[in-house]
Amino acid sequence: MAGVGEKNPDHEKKGFQIQIDRIHYTVTQSRMTGAELRRVPPTPIGPDRDLFQVVPGGPDRKIGDADVVEIKDGLRFFTAPALINPGRDAAASPK
Numbered sequence: 001m002a003g004v005g006e007k008n009p010d011h012e013k014k015g016f017q018i019q020i021d022r023i024h025y026t027v028t029q030s031r032m033t034g035a036e037l038r039r040v041p042p043t044p045i046g047p048d049r050d051l052f053q054v055v056p057g058g059p060d061r062k063i064g065d066a067d068v069v070e071i072k073d074g075l076r077f078f079t080a081p082a083l084i085n086p087g088r089d090a091a092a093s094p095k
Helices: 034-038 089-093
Strands: 015-020 022-025 031-033 048-054 062-064 068-069 077-083
Touching: 031 034, 034 048
Parallel strands: 015 077
Antiparallel strands: 015 022, 031 068, 048 062, 048 077
C-alpha cells in the first residue's frame, strides 16, 4: 500500500500505446469507451464506420460507443464500413 508522499505505480505511466487502423497513438486513460476511442485519431471515426478490437486467436470484438475497453499497451483496433451491401449496384442497375 502506498503511503503519504509515495508514488502510486499506476500514476507513473505516461500513456498506453495503441493502434487504430495501423496508426500508433498514445492514450492516457486506463479505461475508454468506444466513443472516446473514436475521437483518438485527429479526424474522428465517423458513424459510417464500425470500430473493432483485434482479439488474437479469437473473433474480433465490435466496440459500440458505450462499450468500455480496458486499455493496455499494444491493443489494436480497426475500422470497417458500418453497412456493407454487396451486389447493391448490380441489382440497382437496369439491364
